[in-house]
Amino acid sequence: MPSIQDVAQLAQVSTATASRALSRPDMVAQTTRERVLKAARQLGYQPNVLARGLRQGETRTIGVIVTDILNPFHATLAKGIQDAADRHGYVAFLFNSDEDPAKERRALDTLRGHLPQGLILVPTSGAREHLKAMPDLPVVELDRVTGRPDATTVTTDNTGGGAAATRHLIELGHTRIGMIVGQQDISTATERHDAYRAALHAAGLTYDPALVLPGNHREDDGYRAAMHLLSLPADHRPTALFVGNNEMTVGAVLAARALSLRIPEDLSIVGFDDSRWAQTMTPPLTVVAQPAYDLGVQACELLLRRLSASGNRTPARVQLPTTLILRHSTAPPARPRSGASGPDPSAAHPPVTPSTGPPRA
Amino acid sequence: MPSIQDVAQLAQVSTATASRALSRPDMVAQTTRERVLKAARQLGYQPNVLARGLRQGETRTIGVIVTDILNPFHATLAKGIQDAADRHGYVAFLFNSDEDPAKERRALDTLRGHLPQGLILVPTSGAREHLKAMPDLPVVELDRVTGRPDATTVTTDNTGGGAAATRHLIELGHTRIGMIVGQQDISTATERHDAYRAALHAAGLTYDPALVLPGNHREDDGYRAAMHLLSLPADHRPTALFVGNNEMTVGAVLAARALSLRIPEDLSIVGFDDSRWAQTMTPPLTVVAQPAYDLGVQACELLLRRLSASGNRTPARVQLPTTLILRHSTAPPARPRSGASGPDPSAAHPPVTPSTGPPRA
DNA sequence: CATCTCAATGTAATCGTTTGCAACTGGTTT
């Protein structure tokens, strides 16, 4: 790798002038500038980010930690962030926490050594604690929220989305609506859960804890939870399911199939977060859609704005709307027939193996 | 951020000793070492990667460029790489080229400034040219291949996979087998294409160029190409389709649905690359599966091995096998009837039958 | 006891940039 010394030598100037010609064009005479630029081009000079970062303290780098890069929602967030960062001449370093606070911690430590100027984080339950160790790093919490008092956050309207989904099912005539909800120490999960409960109450329906099962955001959890709910005796079994995230929705659909329940005739399903899978499965899935790419872009721009104008009071919280997209996985409940002679659930071993992702650590 | 100076001061030693206590534990007396370690812990010291990298020339960093992070195949590659890098104490910087040579070029330049010790690249068509500018950077070409004479590569057996897919369709009795193939300047696309042609010839079938349409790897392209092929007059229309990558397969399936063609009764489809979508769509898709996660891991380990033992002749080319996974999107061709006026496919719920994926590592 | 050895530590140079300050140029003002 040619250094700025090589460029300077070839252009017959000092390194100082060479440096200025490249980054402060107006401080140097036109003819010298051209000489330097030409030399740089000729050598294929590329400034050494390490040296520059060391000297300036500015790395033009931001860190990004998502919880699951294989989840299309998170991949889209990441892409939105990277595209936006790129437009502003920043580089985004992407890490993965796999929903594991310990891994998140390690990612943070690694990142810190690279002196990022800011951090965009989809927090795990440990994040609040971890962030205490780095009080002067500007952080944007994305999608979820740690609850730190004056955090900057970019989220979606989980409450509105959860309410819309639940109301939709109620309006179709469902009265036993089950929910598969994420970990209760994750803000999005509790918000969606609360919205579901509130919507039931508002409609005069009772909230039945037996119809609400927790999962850990992954497909398997959705499968297991749905299996349990759908195997309840016919007069307790929910006729509709609201599932709290996209991965678990896949599991729930597979569980319904495994039990030979037809969607939407025997079971209505609303998922959270749209995806190609949701659009193209049969039947196409009714979902609460989130503007994932935009979330990423907003988070990045918000962070960069904070970085440049540290005094300037830019908004600390951005919330984007959700959209209920009606497709064909929801319908009025079936008229109660006698002995909803569903297949014996205990005998029904999953004919469709829930697809597991690559090995999780 | 505390520096090693702060640590040294607190531990009452010189920076040299502090540095040694941290990275050459055996060069320093036990009592001092403990003092330094304690000071470091107390201050939350995290070595400045920039300074270290600058001094040592070693950044313990590798660059990764994939062509589409939103494609689950590529996301899985990236995850495999990052997990493997992490295990070896390396950090992987992930970039996206969006199949665009110009973007790839920019990513390479940016990357270069960060002095990565190696690069893992899913090359675009411009890569061969771009890499000339950086002759001393160790590169592993992943999934695709640029054709540079002594490149290190990690790929899958596209030829075997393409042959298996085509043979499978031939054995079912198909004689008009269409193919939707990727850009012909991408190695995977030509290999799969060649394998398809060879398999036809081996079976005594003629290769009909009219049944082979190119696409640019994205869903839209698959949709358009399939639309075209499936709109041919009934006696020219292919009864089976072999689609050259996962994204285009989605498009092809949607096109078939749009034309109310039942799969597999009216049209058999084999895709390349497995995915959750392929596993859970109706009917579950027959595919040529690739070990994506493993590809990433292998690429990373190969690169790191090359880095450490530069003299040592480690293998330059790794090829992993593909697996033809039979599901339910393929069947013998329909007896030639007139008019494809099948029932509305959206009403048809084919029985869900076991569709176990390949054993995942 | 003088000397040698070796382990432990310190001093200072170094990596490639940026940048405060000084120095030089040629022209303009007093």
Next chain:
DNA sequence: AAACCAGTTGCAAACGATTACATTGAGATG
């Protein structure tokens, strides 16, 4: 002609780590 100016350029000091080399001191050896 002295003083001043603005526009260019160079010198050299940082940034934070590592490491070649020098130094120290204590114990071993003759």
